[in-house]
Amino acid sequence: xxxxxxxxxxxxxxxxxxxxxxxxxxxxxxxxxxxxxxxxxxxxxxxxxxxxxxxxxxxxxxxxxxxxxxxxxxxxxxxxxxxxxxxxxxxxxxxxxxxxxxxxxxxxxxxxxxxxxxxxxxxxxxxxxxxxxxxxxxxxxxxxxxxxxxxxxxxxxxxxxxxxxxxxxxxxxxxxxxxxxxxxxxxxxxxxxxxxxxxxxxxxxxxxxxxxxxxxxxxxxxxxxxxxxxxxxxxxxxxxxxxxxxxxxxxxxxxxxxxxxxxxxxxxxxxxxxxxxxxxxxxxxxxxxxx
Amino acid sequence: xxxxxxxxxxxxxxxxxxxxxxxxxxxxxxxxxxxxxxxxxxxxxxxxxxxxxxxxxxxxxxxxxxxxxxxxxxxxxxxxxxxxxxxxxxxxxxxxxxxxxxxxxxxxxxxxxxxxxxxxxxxxxxxxxxxxxxxxxxxxxxxxxxxxxxxxxxxxxxxxxxxxxxxxxxxxxxxxxxxxxxxxxxxxxxxxxxxxxxxxxxxxxxxxxxxxxxxxxxxxxxxxxxxxxxxxxxxxxxxxxxxxxxxxxxxxxxxxxxxxxxxxxxxxx
Amino acid sequence: xxxxxxxxxxxxxxxxxxxxxxxxxxxxxxxxxxxxxxxxxxxxxxxxxxxxxxxxxxxxxxxxxxxxxxxxxxxxxxxxxxxxxxxxxxxxxxxxxxxxxxxxxxxxxxxxxxxxxxxxxxxxxxxxxxxxxxxxxxxxxxxxxxxxxxxxxxxxxxxxxxxxxxxxxxxxxxxxxxxxxxxxxxxxxxxxxxxxxxxxxxxxxxxxxxxxxxxxxxxxxxxxxxxxxxxxxxxxxxxxxxxxxxxxxxxxxxxxxxxxxxxxxxxxxxxxxxxxxxxxxxx
Numbered sequence: 138x139x140x141x142x143x144x145x146x147x148x149x150x151x152x153x154x155x156x157x158x159x160x161x162x163x164x165x166x167x168x169x170x171x172x173x174x175x176x177x178x179x180x181x182x183x184x185x186x187x188x189x190x191x192x193x194x195x196x197x198x199x200x201x202x203x204x205x206x207x208x209x210x211x212x213x214x215x216x217x218x219x220x221x222x223x224x225x226x227x228x229x230x231x232x233x234x235x236x237x238x239x240x241x242x243x244x245x246x247x248x249x250x251x252x253x254x255x256x257x258x259x260x261x262x263x264x265x266x267x268x269x270x271x272x273x274x275x276x277x278x279x280x281x282x283x284x285x286x287x288x289x290x291x292x293x294x295x296x297x298x299x300x301x302x303x304x305x306x307x308x309x310x311x312x313x314x315x316x317x318x319x320x321x322x323x324x325x326x327x328x329x330x331x332x333x334x335x336x337x338x339x340x341x342x343x344x345x346x347x348x349x350x351x352x353x354x355x356x357x358x359x360x361x362x363x364x365x366x367x368x369x370x371x372x373x374x375x376x377x378x379x380x381x382x383x384x385x386x387x388x389x390x391x392x393x394x395x396x397x398x399x400x401x402x403x404x405x406x407x408x409x410x411x412x413x414x415x416x417x418x419x420x421x422x423x424x425x426x427x428x
Numbered sequence: 429x430x431x432x433x434x435x436x437x438x439x440x441x442x443x444x445x446x447x448x449x450x451x452x453x454x455x456x457x458x459x460x461x462x463x464x465x466x467x468x469x470x471x472x473x474x475x476x477x478x479x480x481x482x483x484x485x486x487x488x489x490x491x492x493x494x495x496x497x498x499x500x501x502x503x504x505x506x507x508x509x510x511x512x513x514x515x516x517x518x519x520x521x522x523x524x525x526x527x528x529x530x531x532x533x534x535x536x537x538x539x540x541x542x543x544x545x546x547x548x549x550x551x552x553x554x555x556x557x558x559x560x561x562x563x564x565x566x567x568x569x570x571x572x573x574x575x576x577x578x579x580x581x582x583x584x585x586x587x588x589x590x591x592x593x594x595x596x597x598x599x600x601x602x603x604x605x606x607x608x609x610x611x612x613x614x615x616x617x618x619x620x621x622x623x624x625x626x627x628x629x630x631x632x633x634x635x636x637x638x639x640x641x642x643x644x645x646x647x648x649x650x651x652x653x654x655x656x657x658x659x660x661x662x663x664x665x666x667x668x669x670x671x672x673x674x675x676x677x678x679x680x681x682x683x684x685x686x687x688x689x690x691x692x693x694x695x696x697x
Numbered sequence: 698x699x700x701x702x703x704x705x706x707x708x709x710x711x712x713x714x715x716x717x718x719x720x721x722x723x724x725x726x727x728x729x730x731x732x733x734x735x736x737x738x739x740x741x742x743x744x745x746x747x748x749x750x751x752x753x754x755x756x757x758x759x760x761x762x763x764x765x766x767x768x769x770x771x772x773x774x775x776x777x778x779x780x781x782x783x784x785x786x787x788x789x790x791x792x793x794x795x796x797x798x799x800x801x802x803x804x805x806x807x808x809x810x811x812x813x814x815x816x817x818x819x820x821x822x823x824x825x826x827x828x829x830x831x832x833x834x835x836x837x838x839x840x841x842x843x844x845x846x847x848x849x850x851x852x853x854x855x856x857x858x859x860x861x862x863x864x865x866x867x868x869x870x871x872x873x874x875x876x877x878x879x880x881x882x883x884x885x886x887x888x889x890x891x892x893x894x895x896x897x898x899x900x901x902x903x904x905x906x907x908x909x910x911x912x913x914x915x916x917x918x919x920x921x922x923x924x925x926x927x928x929x930x931x932x933x934x935x936x937x938x939x940x941x942x943x944x945x946x947x948x949x950x951x952x953x954x955x956x957x958x959x960x961x962x963x964x965x966x967x968x969x970x971x972x973x974x975x976x977x978x979x980x
């Protein structure tokens with residue numbers, strides 16, 4: 138069975154020619170959850186943005202392919218691509234505060250995608266929105282539909298964004314650090330909610346985070362990123378039990394574990410950083426970048 | 429000399445609710461802290477945990493008198509500092525310091541490192557300020573080349589270390605660390621936590637560590653104070669509180685820790 | 698970090714150099730006018746009236762940009778006109794910046810009743826129609842450099858105060874202010890040492906923008922003959938005169954207009970360029 142989302146050798150460059158993503162290859166199967174971990178600046182968010190076609194203007198895809206549901210995205214006309222993404226994929230963003238338009242009520246923000254992109258009529262779209270708000274356990278969905286974002290709590294806003302993402306029954310969801318801005322107790326509920334929704338709707342999920350604790354609760358497999366390059370891809374158990382790359386091991390060593398408080402925390406050592414730098418240099422040289 | 433460096437009794441703190449401000453006259457007040465009672469013992473590391481809105485940061489700021497309690501008292505080393513004005517507080521300021529969460533906003537972008545660390549030392553009347561700055565830098569593992577650098581010329585981890593250097597430069601008795609590793613990568617976090625642990629031992633510091641991360645608290649602190657909606661719901665030795673939580677909110681917090689372990693789901697209280 | 702920083706830096710460099718270049722040239726010409734101007738700007742000579750600029754037939758050497766109806770050299774008049782324009786610009790903008798900046802800083806940093814009073818004063822002040830205000834002022838004070846400068850300052854200080862107030866409020870909410878408090882700094886010390894350096898770039902940019910505005914205001918006033926009282930040439934005055942003879946001697950209107958345009962543009966670009974330069978993140 139070929140993957141629903143297949144990214145092959147994706148390279149993204151800055152206008153100045155510096156690579157930001159280095160030959161990234163990732164597969165996500167239908168109905169499965171794949172994680173992207175790495176420290177900040179590693180490029181994890183960039184992958185999601187490249188798929189959805191929302192890379193910042195300073196960046197562009199210069200090599201590799203993104204195949205979604207059998208279609209190659211890079212070679213499509215922009216309009217066709219936008220329509221395919223609109224119908225097939227959705228994003229759960231990191232910051233629930235800025236992801237919602239502060240001057241519009243919640244209702245139109247959920248129904249917009251259904252009405253504008255998929256051509257639903259207003260009544261059907263609103264019914265669906267209410268259903269979704271109920272699915273994400275929002276009390277009094279009708280009142281919430283007519284509220285403004287600032288009248289609701291962070292946790293509620295994130296639920297709305299999740300509901301919004303699942304509105305058009307997308308086959309691929311990209312969750313970009315969806316719980317980083319949330320309280321620990323809210324985080325747990327939101328993670329469970331995302332898991333439930335994903336299972337119920339059968340979407341493939343690409344989950345981006347820097348938190349190893351969070352990732353172990355929701356993904357089945359993951360890729361580790363360092364400076365735009367995938368250094369390890371493994372399924373969840375193997376990653377934690379027998380990580381194959383030095384960097385993965387270093388990350389695990391540096392993560393505080395609640396059940397083992399006296400274990401020493403070692404930051405990523407200079408040796409590991411040097412080895413990683415070498416790997417990056419080798420890749421850069423092979424692909425014609427100045428080192 | 430009493431065991432307690434800080435003594436907080438019946439402390440209430442209200443702040444104006446800017447969102448409900450009227451055109452003329454002051455904004456109505458919201459009660460942020462309600463009837464807090466606790467001690468901070470000399471040379472202990474006290475963790476202060478809670479969700480957002482729990483009042484943990486406000487409590488810390490009340491301790492270092494960035495905020496003034498509306499009611500009740502804060503006693504530092506036997507002295508009541510609750511109502512002291514800026515002038516009276518000044519000589520005491522060198523004894524309790526604060527490290528902030530966001531090094532970008534807590535370091536003046538237009539000040540060089542030597543000014544960031546040396547400025548307060550000058551204000552406090554120290555001699556040989558430059559020497560002390562270099563000393564503080566070396567204690568956080570930075571060379572004196574950093575003296576002339578500006579915040580935007582450093583990495584996040586380095587900036588946070590400058591924040592720490594600034595706090596320890598005057599050899600204070602007490603440091604408040606307000607979510608100081610929350611914005612850092614796991615590797616930087618480990619570095620900073622190790623650094624902090626060493627400094628606490630070397631410099632005989634009393635530390636109040638505000639955080640939402642229970643794994644870090646468990647590792648670093650002797651006692652922990654759990655806050656919820658402006659009140660202390662539980663306080664005690666770390667192992668006791670975490671292994672046998674008395675309050676339902678503590679249990680809720682503990683249950684929500686995602687363990688970095690594929691077999692164990694969530695920490696069970 | 699991923700961004701287009703180097704590109705912004707390049708654009709800022711070019712912008713800064715061009716605008717600073719033009720303004721420096723103008724300033725030098727204005728200061729050394731008696732030595733730089735080819736002719737006496739006030740001398741009228743009917744034999745040299747309506748001469749075209751140097752590249753056209755009928756031009757005469759020494760009158761590079763032509764002459765007007767009364768035989769006065771356009772280039773020399775432009776140079777002397779720059780004295781008025783730049784003089785008004787620098788004086789008015791600096792004064793407005795100083796006054797507005799001080800009130801803005803006090804209101805934005807100290808808040809409380811200081812802010813309430815200053816904000817209400819600004820609101821009321823700004824509700825006077827500015828052009829009417831200016832004309833009224835000049836009617837009372839009489840024409841002259843001092844009136845123009847005063848008029849501009851009185852009208853525009855509020856623009857500075859408002860922006861600086863917000864900037865001071867924003868900086869005042871930063872953690873480094875708390876850090877300074879914890880270090881024992883008093884409020885006034887914090888205002889001077891922490892807040893002011895971070896608000897200064899905004900003020901500088903606004904001052905350069907204000908200079909451009911002042912040049913335009915002076916031009917408008919001299920256009921309607923409400924500017925300085927002497928016969929000294931002004932760009933606005935030249936434009937007014939040139940308007941009448943536009944079909945016979947287009948150069949009398951066009952050259953002062955171009956100079957005016959370039960000068961105002963340079964001030965605004967200077968402001969933009971300085972803003973980019975001052976942003977510590979781009980340094």
